[in-house]
Amino acid sequence: MxxxxxxxxxxxxxxxxxxxxxxxxxxxxxxxxxxxxxxxxxxxxxxxxxxxxxxxxxxxxxxxxxxxxxxxxxxxxxxxxxxxxxxxxxxxxxxxxxxxxxxxxxxxxxxxxxxxxxxxxxxxxxxxxxxxxxxxxxxxxxxxxxxxxxxxxxxxxxxxxxxxxxxxxxxxxxxxxxxxxxxxxxxxxxxxxxxxxxxxxxxxxxxxxxxxxxxxxxxxxxxxxxxxxGTGSVPVADPAALMELRTEIKERFGFNPDAPSLETPVPGVQLYGILNAQPGYGTLLWPPMAEGAQPQGCMGCFKNCRMNHANGYANGDICVEGLYWMASSDQNENMAATTLLDQMGLNVYDVMAHSYMLELYKQGILGPGKEIDTDLPFDKYDTYEFIESYTKAIAYREGIGDDLAEGITRAAVKWGRYEQDTATGLLNRPQWGFMEHYDPRLEVEWSYGSLFGDRDINEHGVNWHVHWMPLVTAAVGQDPLVSAEELVNLIAESTGVGDPDGWDYSVDGIYSDAKLKAVSWHRHYSRFFIQSALFCDWAWPMLVNYNAGDDHTGATPDYEIRLLNAVTGKDFTYEQAMEIGRRIWNIDRAIWVLQGRHRDMEVFQGYVYDVPTAAPYFLPIKNAEGEWVFDINVGRTLDRERFEDVKSRFYELEGWDPATGWPTRDALAALDLAFVADELEADGKLGS
Amino acid sequence: MTTTELETPETIPALTPPSVELVDRALRDLDYEDRLVGYKMTPSAGNDRANLYSLPQAIVFLLGTRWDSPMLTPGFKGAINWVDLNAFANWLRDAVGDAPLASAVEEHVLPLDSYYAQVQTLSRVLGMRMDQYREVRGVVEQEADEAETTEDAG
The missing domain is CATH 3.60.9.10 (Aldehyde ferredoxin oxidoreductase, N-terminal domain)
Known part of the structure; x- marks a missing residue:
């Protein structure tokens, strides 16, 4: 009904x-x-x-x-x-x-x-x-x-x-x-x-x-x-409340072009849009085209972060697919490569590995008659001829494309390169064969969440604030919009975790109990709000607001719940919603365990432990004096032993067996998942 | 709202014109061992390592495809393309082989406060040097054309 x-x-x-x-x-x-x-x-x-x-x-x-x-x-x-x-x-x-x-x-x-x-x-x-x-x-x-x-x-x-x-x-x-x-x-x-x-x-x-x-x-x-x-409609329990909320969110948290509270301090810096959602943010990936472009967005969204371009290329592409190949000095060719990628139906994150292959080519390992034999024209890497032949080779499994269609990780295994190249980071695949997204040695709610889960989590809600806000402001020579101390307090408050140490990315902070609570919050929040209630990850959670002067209070957690209740007519609380998220996370965990997941498998590839970070990577840390500052975190690695201890404590926090990482009956029963515990037990995989 | 005031040098003295040999050497493709490593920082993909195998490639990476349109501005994707500019200066001297350009970067670019200001000024320094390269190349090409014309006539 x-x-x-x-x-x-x-x-x-x-x-x-x-x-x-x-x-x-x-x-x-x-x-x-x-x-x-x-x-x-x-x-x-x-x-x-x-x-x-x-x-x-x-x-x-x-x-x-x-x-x-x-x-x-x-x-x-x-x-x-x-x-x-x-x-x-x-x-x-x-x-x-x-x-x-x-x-x-x-x-x-x-x-x-x-x-x-x-x-x-x-x-x-x-x-x-x-x-x-x-x-x-x-x-x-x-x-x-x-x-x-x-x-x-x-x-x-x-x-x-x-x-x-x-x-x-x-x-x-x-x-x-x-x-x-x-x-x-x-x-x-x-x-x-x-x-x-x-x-x-x-x-x-x-x-x-x-x-x-x-x-x-x-x-x-x-x-x-x-x-x-279809020509039907969606029943909304309280349409007036929904419309009021929509207006309120736009006015309170959106960019007001008539009286902006915050504008980019340097004209044309499109990246600033990730802080204030200013007009033109939609050109995050593609600059304004001389021949014109128009905003385009998903159904019901007021942000319209995508663009359709008069040149006909890369329409609607807003995310990493826009970075597929940028070797040409002709922007039309770069955009055409993204269109070709879309048309062939390929996942950019895996096939962006042409840059890894270029490194092998430059080292004399890959090429015609080389250890990895291919006639792909890597000598013409900056031409459209290269990217067209590379893309189609994968889509149609031609030549070396047959290896690459197995995914770059399996291709590297076949070529005998995987162990060595993930040890050095030449092939930066930290877990489960996925490309590194945000630094697994530093931004650990991302990496821990990915490793304890099933894939690169690809959840930006925390990342916008802890990483991008200090990075973008520093790059344009501006003070951070919010101090490190205020930032971690705001996030601790809006998430409900309560302890600002959860967002301490210092050498010790990434192993703390508070950090693990933040990781846990991230998993449960995302499983419900982002992936089940289907709030867009590029907008939610709104943990901090930069568009209301000195009031930096974000929309989370209040507005998610009010929106849900306006549409469903139910009386959800934030805590109840988070418990549904925990429940989903646990049934997923049980499925992975039935598939063979064990604690021993949850390790990162070698470079995460052995190769120090080399580029500035802004994140808040609590320094030795107990002061919160934004640090560039160069020269950092993840410590193997301390991470093994993290695993034990995280499993306990989630109600999983520290020895195996398998959920326990008590933890599952508390989530009304006794039927899941039964199946694990029948398979000999119930945690104790 | 605050506006960033870029403290950049008003004038940058012209560099000593390069020789033909210097230009040829500086514009060549480099071996893997001589590459410059940069990072493309984008919201959708995080930090992505970029290996740069020539000076022109490094310039495009740092400044975009238009001389008047450096980092972060229209004409360039929404990314911070980052290179350790100390390492860049050393690379110009040791791998590329243009010591005067390296010295100019050290003198006029490195002392600036923000990365944005550094890249803005770097754009001017590199732009000036590339004009000199083009001038040298132009003279050489013109001489070659004249020689070819003379040969044809003979």
């Missing part, structure tokens, strides 16, 4: 026999939405959790949250994917990815809170959702098309190609509804079809769910695309 943010139904599709089933959302509402429901569905429906990501039994979900498709600010446009991944090394853990755009809202307008997919079709298919109608269509005519071509083809098939100015009817009756919208399509490109482990899923022009290889998982199921179009 549709009420309070949920539209009431989850679609289950069995591709093996072509059947569908409706799962009442109410059965899973206790998990919030998004990731939580995905984890619970996986646990219930995948009996053997050790199956490989390419196995037909792997269940993947595309889930929305209660606020998807509403006007909840920066909390309406994300879709969460869950399932067993294929990129991680050495084990493809149960994992997640996430993308923005309008798919989540459109799926709900069509009447579904999410889709879960299992099995494997005999031949390529796509799923066509038009309001309540679900059909599995032949994808013979789509297989081989790139991601953009596929979507355009599906738009034509579903809409019947009306004039762009026309309304068009859905369904056979007048009551079926009419719309001006195109279907929202999530698709794979040639990389996914060819089971490249670094294949992403793509929606519209540049919304990619990249990490973990879900594009290849879809390819393994012979599933080319999912299309959704």
């Amino acid at each position: 549709a009420q309070g943010g949920y539209v009431g139904k989850i679609l289950y599709v069995n591709l093996t026999d072509g059947t569908t089933e409706i799962i009442p959302t109410a059965d899973y509402e206790q998990w919030g939405g998004g990731h939580g429901i995905g984890s619970a569905l996986f646990f219930d429906r995948v009996k053997d959790k050790t199956v490989d990501g390419f196995h037909p039994d792997n269940l993947i979900t595309f889930m929305t949250g209660p606020m998807s498709g509403t006007l909840a600010p920066s909390a309406s446009g994300r879709t969460e994917i869950t399932g067993i991944g294929v990129t991680q090394y050495p084990v493809g853990w149960f994992t997640r990815s996430n993308f923005g755009g309008r798919f989540a809202g459109m799926l709900k307008f069509a009447g579904f809170d999410g889709i879960s997919i299992q099995g494997k079709a005999e031949k390529p298919v796509w799923i066509n959702i038009v309001n309540d109608s679900v059909t599995i269509e032949d994808a013979a005519g789509l297989w081989g098309l790139n991601t953009h071509e596929t979507q355009e083809e599906i738009w034509d098939i579903v809409t019947g190609q009306p004039d762009v100015r026309e309304w068009w009817g859905i369904g056979g009756s007048r009551d079926g509804g009419r719309t001006t919208q195109k279907p929202a399509v999530v698709t794979i490109g040639p990389a996914g079809e060819n089971l490249a482990r670094n294949a992403c899923v793509l929606h519209d022009s540049g919304n990619g769910g990249g990490q973990c290889g879900f594009g290849a998982v879809m390819g393994s199921k012979n599933l080319k695309a999912i299309s959704a179009i």
Whole structure:
């Protein structure tokens, strides 16, 4: 039944026999939405959790949250994917990815809170959702098309190609509804079809769910695309309260162009936008184009951080995909490379490894007739010819591209380079084969969270403030907007952790009990608010505010809860929501344990312990005199022995067995997860 | 709101014009061992190591593709491209082989307070030097063209 943010139904599709089933959302509402429901569905429906990501039994979900498709600010446009991944090394853990755009809202307008997919079709298919109608269509005519071509083809098939100015009817009756919208399509490109482990899923022009290889998982199921179009709406319990909150958040925390409280001190410094969200922030990756560009954003968002460009390249690309290849002095070529990446359906974070390969080439290890033999034109690295041939080689598994389609980590293992290159940091893959994102020796809630979890966490809510605020202000010769002491106090207060030492990144601080509580908070907050309620990571949590003069109080935790309650009509408290996050984190942990996770596996690659940091890396530290300062933290490593002690204490904090890292029955039962404890016990993997 | 006042030198004295040999040496591609290591700092990807194998590559990395548009401004991606400028000066002297340029960086760039101010001034120093390089190259190319024309005529 549709009420309070949920539209009431989850679609289950069995591709093996072509059947569908409706799962009442109410059965899973206790998990919030998004990731939580995905984890619970996986646990219930995948009996053997050790199956490989390419196995037909792997269940993947595309889930929305209660606020998807509403006007909840920066909390309406994300879709969460869950399932067993294929990129991680050495084990493809149960994992997640996430993308923005309008798919989540459109799926709900069509009447579904999410889709879960299992099995494997005999031949390529796509799923066509038009309001309540679900059909599995032949994808013979789509297989081989790139991601953009596929979507355009599906738009034509579903809409019947009306004039762009026309309304068009859905369904056979007048009551079926009419719309001006195109279907929202999530698709794979040639990389996914060819089971490249670094294949992403793509929606519209540049919304990619990249990490973990879900594009290849879809390819393994012979599933080319999912299309959704609907003319329904999302029930909001208190629409007036939601609109008031939206206005209030924009006025209190957004940039006011008429009377700005904070502007960049140096004209044109786009990076300043990550502090004040000033107009032009949308050009974070691409500078204003002489021929023009226009803002573009996810459904319901007021920030519109993306851009569409008049040159037609890199539309909607806002994140790391914009950094794919920047060797050309012609910006159009750099942007074209990002477009090609999107069209092939590749995850930039893995295939950015061309820079690692260039280092091997320069060392004489890689090249024609070399130890790693390839005819890719590394002698023309700064030309579009290079990046085009490199990208297509991976997507179509041509030449050395066949190795690279296994992911750079597995390629390095095959080449005999992995141990040595991760020991020196030449290949900076700190955990599970993922590229280093933020420094694992310093910003440890990121690295600990990634290692104790399933992937690079990719959660920026703390990082904006502890790292970027002091870095950007220092780079432009400005004092920090907030002192180190005020900053850690603000974060301690807004997170609810209470102890500012949780954000002490000093040599000792990164091993403290307070730090572990901060890491724990981060895991639980993200699992619920970011990945299940689907607040956008680039906006939430709002721990500190720089747009209200001297009042730096952030929106967190008050506004997340008020938004949730306005939409759902429930009476959530922040503490209850955090407990749901803890519950999701623990069911995930149990799945990883069933997959083979053990304490002994949770170690970083060698460079994290042995190679000191070399570049300035601003973070707050409490110095020997007990004063809070921002330090550049050069020359730092992680200490092996102290980190092993961190593991023991973190496991205890979470209610896991310090000897194994496995959850205990008591801890699981306290989260109403006794059924999870039963399965662990039956498998001989219950912590004691 | 505060505006940063950049304390940069008003004038930078012209460097001694380089020889043809210096320009050729300075613009060559370097071996792996002679590379300069920088870091591209971006919100979406953190710190990403960048190996720079030539002076032109280092200039593009530090200053973007337009001489009048250095770090962080339109014409450049939203990143802080960071190089230890002490190491950069040493690299100019030892690997690239342009000691006068290295000395100018040490004298006019390194004493400045903020990285932004340093890169702004570095842009002027490098721009001036590249003009000199182009001038030398232009003379050489013009002489070569004239020689070729004479040869053709003969």
